[in-house]
Amino acid sequence: MAWLTATYLIESDPERIEERAEALAVEQSVECPLEAVRDQRIRDEIVARVASIEAAGAGRYRVRVQIAVETTGGETAQLINMIFGNCSLWDNVQFVDVELPEALLAQFPGPRHGIAGIRALVEAPRRALTSAAMKPQGMHVDEIARMCRTLALAGVDIIKDDHGIANQSYSPFEERVRACQAAAAEAVRATGKPSFYAPHLIGTPRMLRERARFARDEGVRVVLVAPMVVGLPAFRDLVDEFPDFVYLAHPSFGGAARIAPALLFGRLFRLLGADAPIFVNYGGRFAYAQDECGALAAAARAPWGDLRPALPVPAGGMRLDRIDELLEFYGPDTMLLIGGNLLLAEGEALLARAREFVDKVDAVSGVSALTAARPSA
Amino acid sequence: MAWLTATYLIESDPERIEERAEALAVEQSVECPLEAVRDQRIRDEIVARVASIEAAGAGRYRVRVQIAVETTGGETAQLINMIFGNCSLWDNVQFVDVELPEALLAQFPGPRHGIAGIRALVEAPRRALTSAAMKPQGMHVDEIARMCRTLALAGVDIIKDDHGIANQSYSPFEERVRACQAAAAEAVRATGKPSFYAPHLIGTPRMLRERARFARDEGVRVVLVAPMVVGLPAFRDLVDEFPDFVYLAHPSFGGAARIAPALLFGRLFRLLGADAPIFVNYGGRFAYAQDECGALAAAARAPWGDLRPALPVPAGGMRLDRIDELLEFYGPDTMLLIGGNLLLAEGEALLARAREFVDKVDAVSGVSALTAARPSA
Numbered sequence: 001m002a003w004l005t006a007t008y009l010i011e012s013d014p015e016r017i018e019e020r021a022e023a024l025a026v027e028q029s030v031e032c033p034l035e036a037v038r039d040q041r042i043r044d045e046i047v048a049r050v051a052s053i054e055a056a057g058a059g060r061y062r063v064r065v066q067i068a069v070e071t072t073g074g075e076t077a078q079l080i081n082m083i084f085g086n087c088s089l090w091d092n093v094q095f096v097d098v099e100l101p102e103a104l105l106a107q108f109p110g111p112r113h114g115i116a117g118i119r120a121l122v123e124a125p126r127r128a129l130t131s132a133a134m135k136p137q138g139m140h141v142d143e144i145a146r147m148c149r150t151l152a153l154a155g156v157d158i159i160k161d162d163h164g165i166a167n168q169s170y171s172p173f174e175e176r177v178r179a180c181q182a183a184a185a186e187a188v189r190a191t192g193k194p195s196f197y198a199p200h201l202i203g204t205p206r207m208l209r210e211r212a213r214f215a216r217d218e219g220v221r222v223v224l225v226a227p228m229v230v231g232l233p234a235f236r237d238l239v240d241e242f243p244d245f246v247y248l249a250h251p252s253f254g255g256a257a258r259i260a261p262a263l264l265f266g267r268l269f270r271l272l273g274a275d276a277p278i279f280v281n282y283g284g285r286f287a288y289a290q291d292e293c294g295a296l297a298a299a300a301r302a303p304w305g306d307l308r309p310a311l312p313v314p315a316g317g318m319r320l321d322r323i324d325e326l327l328e329f330y331g332p333d334t335m336l337l338i339g340g341n342l343l344l345a346e347g348e349a350l351l352a353r354a355r356e357f358v359d360k361v362d363a364v365s366g367v368s369a370l371t372a373a374r375p376s377a
Numbered sequence: 378m379a380w381l382t383a384t385y386l387i388e389s390d391p392e393r394i395e396e397r398a399e400a401l402a403v404e405q406s407v408e409c410p411l412e413a414v415r416d417q418r419i420r421d422e423i424v425a426r427v428a429s430i431e432a433a434g435a436g437r438y439r440v441r442v443q444i445a446v447e448t449t450g451g452e453t454a455q456l457i458n459m460i461f462g463n464c465s466l467w468d469n470v471q472f473v474d475v476e477l478p479e480a481l482l483a484q485f486p487g488p489r490h491g492i493a494g495i496r497a498l499v500e501a502p503r504r505a506l507t508s509a510a511m512k513p514q515g516m517h518v519d520e521i522a523r524m525c526r527t528l529a530l531a532g533v534d535i536i537k538d539d540h541g542i543a544n545q546s547y548s549p550f551e552e553r554v555r556a557c558q559a560a561a562a563e564a565v566r567a568t569g570k571p572s573f574y575a576p577h578l579i580g581t582p583r584m585l586r587e588r589a590r591f592a593r594d595e596g597v598r599v600v601l602v603a604p605m606v607v608g609l610p611a612f613r614d615l616v617d618e619f620p621d622f623v624y625l626a627h628p629s630f631g632g633a634a635r636i637a638p639a640l641l642f643g644r645l646f647r648l649l650g651a652d653a654p655i656f657v658n659y660g661g662r663f664a665y666a667q668d669e670c671g672a673l674a675a676a677a678r679a680p681w682g683d684l685r686p687a688l689p690v691p692a693g694g695m696r697l698d699r700i701d702e703l704l705e706f707y708g709p710d711t712m713l714l715i716g717g718n719l720l721l722a723e724g725e726a727l728l729a730r731a732r733e734f735v736d737k738v739d740a741v742s743g744v745s746a747l748t749a750a751r752p753s754a
Contacts, residue, residue: 030513031541032717037513039520046515046547070545071514077579078543081606081629085540086693088632089663136407136414137448138423143416163462164408166455168447170423202454204610204617205582229458231608233581240581252458255465258632286466316463340409 001045003066005099006083009260010061011092021050021063024093027086028067046071062096074107076272077233088258096260098267105305111275112243114308115301115333118275121221121246122157122194127366128332129157130358131248131313133339137164141171145179147350151342152187152195154354158335159184160224161200163250167211173199174214181218198222198248205234212242226250227269239273248313249274261292266299266312276311276335281326284317290329297330313337320353323360332365378422380443382476383460386637387438388469398427398440401470404463405444423448439473451484453649454610465635473637475644482682488652489620491685492678492710495652498598498623499534499571504743505704506534506712507735508625508690509719514541518548522556524727528719529564529572531731535712536561537601538577540627544588550576551591558595575599575625582611589619598622603629604646616650625690626651638669643676643689653688653712658703661694667706674707690714697730700737709742 006028012020029048030037037043049066056062072079084095100108111117119125132151134144144165151159159180167173177199184197201211201223208230215223223245227235229252239247249269254261259268261279269277277300280286282293297312314330315337326336338357345353383405389397406425407414414420425444433439449456461472477485488494496502509528511521521542528536536557544550554576561574578588578600585607592600600622604612606629616624626646631638636645638656646654654677657663659670674689691707692714703713715734722730 029541030515031539032512032720036717036720037515038723039515042513042515046513070547071541073543073545075544075579075584076581077584077606078545081543081579081603082541084632085603085606085629088630089628089657135409136419136423138407138414138416138419162408163458164406164448166450166458167452168450168455170447202452202458204453204614205608206614207452207454208610226458226462229454229462229608229610231582231606231611233585233606234608234611237581237583251466252462253465255461255632255635280466340413343409343413346415 007097110307129335149183280316281314384474487684510716526560657693658691
């Protein structure tokens with residue numbers, strides 16, 4: 001018998017925690033009164049087991065539950081269902097960790113590129129990487145393409161669509177991808193430094209697939225996907241079918257209150273193939289604490305079976321004046337994503353501001369002749 | 378310009394609520410500092426607007442935000458992204474309501490069958506409907522099929538896989554569907570009363586599709602899907618491609634803390650095509666309050682554009698001895714789903730217990746000659 005171990009933080013009175021833990025184990029396996037489980041084989045091999053209960057601060061307990069691997073059928077959607085299906089509906093339960101035995105883990109190829117693949121693609125072996133988001137949505141295709149060209153001229157490694165940019169009348173997907181690819185290519189010819197446009201792939205599975213095909217045919221190498229919006233199983237399908245893309249994973253719709261951010265974005269997204277999970281940085285406009293962000297980045301990079309390390313991408317209310325602090329905290333195996341703060345400038349001023357971003361990251365974390373080699377816009 | 382209205386409950390100090398509401402409107406539209414939005418057209422037509430802020434109890438505010446329909450591109454995944462993408466990551470924000478203007482709503486066909494279609498299928502024009510879940514997972518196919526036959530002989534309207542039953546070695550999907558369909562058919566020939574087996578469709582989009590095809594070819598009419606597990610956009614694709622199925626929607630992975638249950642299960646699931654949303658009943662083993670359940674059932678049935686009413690399915694720790702109370706509360710346009718409590722009995726005793734369920738529902742809410750017409754098992 002093989003078991004995976006899922007860990008939950010449960011708020012409870014001390015006298016009720018054992019009962020709640022046992023109830024959770026039943027909920028996440030046979031989901032019926034144990035009296036209705038008459039078959040000894042099912043009791044032995046299928047019913048989940050409470051492996052340990054530890055106090056974790058006032059009124060909170062860390063509960064490890066062993067779930068039979070066989071119940072997952074080795075499939076993505078069913079794995080989600082078994083580790084956090086019904087108990088996501090319980091009050092005061094947070095899903096915080098999962099350990100998969102080797103044989104189950106081996107069924108998940110994880111990131112196809114990971115940190116090393118992204119570094120090779122952007123030709124940056126050591127320094128921290130840079131990313132910018134094109135905003136605001138509502139811009140027409142020619143405006144987005146112009147912004148893309150400017151940011152590529154500045155040498156930003158990955159220039160992504162804002163996650164709100166989809167397939168709207170003001171910037172239809174195909175037209176936008178074509179224009180931004182051309183704009184980035186033009187800038188790269190001028191600078192000699194690789195920069196990649198990452199379009200946002202969003203839609204129902206059928207649309208996702210069509211859009212992925214179109215992007216691939218246009219030479220796109222990096223894409224942005226929000227796995228919780230499209231659905232984790234749909235994300236898995238996409239990565240399996242289009243393994244050549246580098247996947248930036250966006251946290252939208254992640255509503256992480258019930259799943260620890262480090263687990264959802266740092267580990268589960270990676271397990272399903274995200275090369276670079278984007279997450280909301282501490283001290284920005286979201287509520288994450290610094291140690292939570294640190295744990296997330298560590299989880300994305302930590303050894304985990306044969307899975308490639310994924311590149312953490314802090315984002316959300318980032319500012320140029322925090323680059324020193326952020327790189328000191330996250331280290332160079334990081335891609336900084338600055339969105340709106342960069343776009344406080346436009347035109348020539350945007351080019352200068354984006355260069356400041358690129359140069360600062362390079363100066364703090366790397367060594368390159370990039371600034372010298374670069375022609376003007 | 379067309380606008381949809383999303384409503385959020387925000388916990389906040391009184392002096393900060395306006396600022397937080399404005400920040401949310403920006404987050405859910407252009408997602409960058411307003412200073413970076415230079416184009417007046419985008420400010421007028423794309424930036425979301427705070428329509429109203431009302432006190433909603435101590436330290437809570439009900440904030441209505443108008444979001445430009447154009448930003449959704451009329452697509453399912455992008456709609457989710459725009460109404461609760463990034464702000465799902467905020468602390469103290471719950472998404473509680475959404476109003477779609479007519480033209481946008483018209484792009485969502487919603488339930489293909491709804492209450493009337495399900496009533497026609499099971500030939501029960503007035504009374505409340507019955508459903509049972511087959512548990513525990515771990516049972517072999519022959520055991521599940523035997524249980525299915527027993528429940529169909531008892532006259533249960535819809536007999537569904539437990540949502541933990543997927544495609545495991547102990548009950549592979551195809552073998553199970555074939556056996557349960559045959560078992561239900563055999564019972565129906567004996568009783569003359571329609572009863573339907575509803576297999577659980579789960580998987581990545583490609584698997585979902587294969588399984589849906591197989592089920593359709595085997596004559597399946599009702600299926601169980603967990604939209605949050607497979608992903609809301611994947612659920613939409615499935616309903617569009619296989620409109621002949623009646624869809625029971627399971628709440629697994631719904632982690633509804635950040636989306637009000639009435640909105641997620643009662644309205645959004647319905648919008649995407651759920652004929653019968655299953656939800657956790659008050660007074661069971663989940664945390665929902667009675668008025669929350671009442672609001673959910675009301676939302677599922679309420680007039681909403683041209684969408685068919687969906688059939689509310691309370692479940693989760695239901696008991697035979699609560700049928701009177703539950704039917705009084707929910708009324709007859711309801712399907713009661715009893716899982717484990719029914720399965721405290723087995724064999725002949727299960728048949729008797731399931732008949733008690735069916736007869737009780739019939740006696741309380743309907744008029745039929747079912748009991749008299751029924752042969753023994």
